[in-house]
Amino acid sequence: MSGTGAKAGRRDDIVAVALELLDAHGLPELSMRRIAGALGMQPSALYWHFPDKQTLLGAVAADVLGAPEASGPEALALDLRDRLLGRRDAAELVSSASALGHCRIPHSELLRSAALAAGADDARAAAAASAAVLYTLGWVLHAQQRSVAEALGAASPDAPEPAPYADGLELILGGL
Amino acid sequence: MSGTGAKAGRRDDIVAVALELLDAHGLPELSMRRIAGALGMQPSALYWHFPDKQTLLGAVAADVLGAPEASGPEALALDLRDRLLGRRDAAELVSSASALGHCRIPHSELLRSAALAAGADDARAAAAASAAVLYTLGWVLHAQQRSVAEALGAASPDAPEPAPYADGLELILGGL
Secondary structure (H helix, E strand, C coil): CHHHHHHHHHHHHHHHHHHHHHHHHCHHHCCHHHHHHHHCCCHHHHCCCCCCHHHHHHHHHHHHHCCCCCCCHHHHHHHHHHHHHCCCCHHHHHHHHHHCCCCCCHHHHHHHHHHHHCCCCHHHHHHHHHHHHHHHHHHHHHHHHHHHHHHHCCCCCCCCCCCCHHHHHHHHHCCC | CHHHHHHHHHHHHHHHHHHHHHHHHCHHHCCHHHHHHHHCCCHHHHCCCCCCHHHHHHHHHHHHHCCCCCCCHHHHHHHHHHHHHCCCCHHHHHHHHHHCCCCCCHHHHHHHHHHHHCCCCHHHHHHHHHHHHHHHHHHHHHHHHHHHHHHCCCCCCCCCCCCCHHHHHHHHHCCC
16 A cells, blocks of 8 residues: 555656646657656656556646636636646646546536536537537637747737637627 | 749658658658658758758648638638648647648638628627637547557547537637
């Protein structure tokens, strides 16, 4: 039992270090070698905890997403937006990890339940949850790509800004 | 004048070859070196036509997006979705290039005009255009990441599918 606990604790350490490296260097630079190096481990030792890099990234994405306590469709969508905005490259990380099935976006199921509770039928609740999550990922992805480009001086100053996040969200959720 | 014409023609050749390489190898492998090699050029010669890789990728993205002839908000959104689905990694390419200001998404302005024509006020038309474009990018990004992962055997079979594209689009545009 203590061995299992130590293994789980080490797994948490790995995710925590990966999150620090993500903020410091960005997703393209987040290699198994770099994570192992920051922990003073051999890269091969990481594979005792995670079968492959995609699974490790899924655990990092799940940590970014956390366990939302918000209720109500708007509050859940805003919680997702704010968690993604809080970590460098998080929209790209979560979009990829969830598409691959290596993390679940807990907001998705909670949004569906909230839409059902608000009186939507099954199909409409599923559509609203899905559209709110994909719109949020698209919006934050745009904002994060833009800020990386600005930091590098690679953004064109006349790139059009998207409309405010809340305005699009209201269109998606307003009918509930 | 003939020199200018030759230069423009060469630029079109470069974009066409970059599109072929994108379909064959994917966005992460689309390097200036690879594009130059496929054209029998030195990488440095590409810089006579494009000041940097981001500008070249912007031209490739603009070619993917084309000049939509659809009218009506739904038809414009579907046209964007289909153009993105038609090229490997196109959602990532277009999202990045447009966030950096290296391409414009023509559907965006056309959607706004169509929403105005349908009677929406300025703020609502901007919100609907922006939400429809970001939702479409998020939806296609998910689908394309999923299909890359499936090709590599890296997708988990129990990853949840998003709701059908048209259902979310209807929530965004339904009120117009």
